[in-house]
Amino acid sequence: MGIIRVNDIKIFTNHGCLEEEAKIGSEYRVDLEVKTDLNISAKSDDLDDTVDYVLLNKIVKEEMLIRSKLLEHVAQRILDRIFKESQMVEEATVSVSKINPPIGGNVGEVTIIMSQQSKS
Template structure:
């Protein structure tokens, strides 16, 4: 059995995650990267969308989850994992990275992020 990794890299979204009330009120720019291991035999053999994970649907799941505020990026990553594995039960494992691009403190950095692997 073959499995492959389907990648959604650098999806940028506006959301209202953060510990501070002001962060949840004003919002911030986030970047989500999702790598999902999925069985590939059907798609490799038959070239049919129904035999693989539709990445457009995966993006829709991510967008929906990101609309619900969380205090912690860890919680966001966990909710993303739950929603994606519920929608695509054949996911065999993966990685989710959630980055806040403008953290609420003074520092010259690109982002702060959490990575969830399973």
């Protein structure tokens, strides 16, 4: 078993429950971790034998651009696509952070973290 991390994916998009958030948008950060068997690719040196982190980054960026009211909804879509598009992933954890959220105080970020295991 091994771990692939794609950290600090920065995206400007428009999630949130408030109308203003839909109009003006906010900065977000996504961190992703997937667990998979890295033994085969460590020996073969072949991209087809591992989880492609370019694909993981693409999934995150595409799903983050689809507006949702809740960060949990976005995170679940990211997890669903990871398992749909890469059968090699055994477990995945995604954290989605809204930078400087409009919650009436001096808060640097709000983060949700969700994990899921493969159903196979």
